[in-house]
Amino acid sequence: MNIYTSIVIFLLMVLAALASIALKPDFELKAKEIPAFKEIIPISFSGWEMIVHDYQQISLSVEDERNIDQPYDAILMETFQNSSKETIMLAVAYGANQQQEIKIHRPELCYPAQGFQVEEINDLEYEVDVNNKIYRFNLTQMVSKSRQRREVTLYWIRIGNMISSNPWKIRWNILKGGLSQDIPDGILVRTSQVLSKNLSVEQAIKMQKEFIQNLLTGIHEKESSNLTLFIPNGASNYAR
């Protein structure tokens, strides 16, 4: 046993400890502006109008988890109604600093945490036309059921400059950002409807897809620079 071996090991360990401190992302460094959704999202657009409704929306985070209870810096939960009295619930959640264990909760985790059972979940390709520019990204479509009701949910999560439903890709993106002192922000946009005998799964999906198109157009019309908060520029390679 050589004393130098142990001293070299010690020095390497101290070096690692110092490196881990140096590489810790500095959250203060780039304070981001927290979006004010009340001003960003229009009260009415293309026949949809924000209404006061007593439907309880499914909370945006997973219950009984400590420290990651509230991963959001801004939240909006509203119900919209069109002229034929059909309603869609909209939930938007924003987090300025996305970290591995403190990040946006995926709806397929928050729904079961509140007594819902996910019956069906899959990705669907989506194309939206805002101001003559086509954006393509994947939406996640989920059908879930509790004892009281069945819901159809569409959602997407943007983390940094990507929209992906692959948790590993998201983790990797956050890790890359974190190591280069560039912590990505993140947003969840979720629409949902309670199914009834007048509303089938297919009808709900179709209606929500149109709703998202109208919502994004409405946001763009109100203030065009706000669109990138919801969909990254990269989603549009298809300028028309």
Place this chain on the structure above:
Amino acid sequence: MTLKIFKLNKNWLFWSPILLGLLVLYVPTYQALAINIWSTEEQGHGPIILFISLFFIWQKRAFFFGSYNEGMEPNKFFGSVFLLIGLSLYIVGRSQGLLFLEALSQIFVLFSILLLVSGVQGVKVFWFPLLFLVFLLPLPASFVDALTLPMKIAVSNVAEFVLYNLGYPIARDGVILQIGFYKLLVADACAGLHTVFTLEAMGLLYLHLIKRDSFARNVSLAILIVPIAFFANVVRVMILVLITYYYGDEVGQGFIHDFAGFVLFATALLFIIGVDSVIHYFERKYKKKLKANG
């Protein structure tokens, strides 16, 4: 009069920088674990695991102070490789808030130090506490959630099947069991993945303590602990359902908080000892046959 314990000999000089380095690296890690993970119901077994690991290291303390490790051949190459891997995991995990990587790095670092000091033989001395530290790893929430739900459904399914065939008025809807007038929700803690890990840890400890010499038997039992944990959960849920059925909701809820965990571990332990004896029986028979033939 000299205080023997404070005598600065070669061993102390050698080990103190390493010990100090380990403290610098991992005191913050354990702080984070204690605050974020051990306080939850599912991973409350953390401190016990740490204590058991430390105890087994303490048992082999002669390794650090005696001439116990003389004649062991250091493996400088692989030791350095694993040390660098371990420290890299630490840097990424610690700086990016990935507690899983941070805790994992500890196993690599300890492993590499043993390799650097006394090679594979040194690792063999401490294989058990090293392996046991695996149960300290905080599992990523997404991983746990993905596996817990199917397991909960399967547990409720089997419990319903058995009780139904015994003639009880039971019905199931997802993870909600209905018996008579009562509805019971099979919660995460009732059938969670964590119980499997805790039981696996307990089973390995049992195997280590009774010191079975047969490798095949250790491995097969370690694998069988997974289905054992499953059935122990089924038994627990069934007992809970029956208590609620006969004695009412209140008694059932009281039972959950006081005895359900105890029943789980008692059942599992009985299963483990039972399966172990069966394996032992067949192994002996097989060996006898070998002897008779050979």
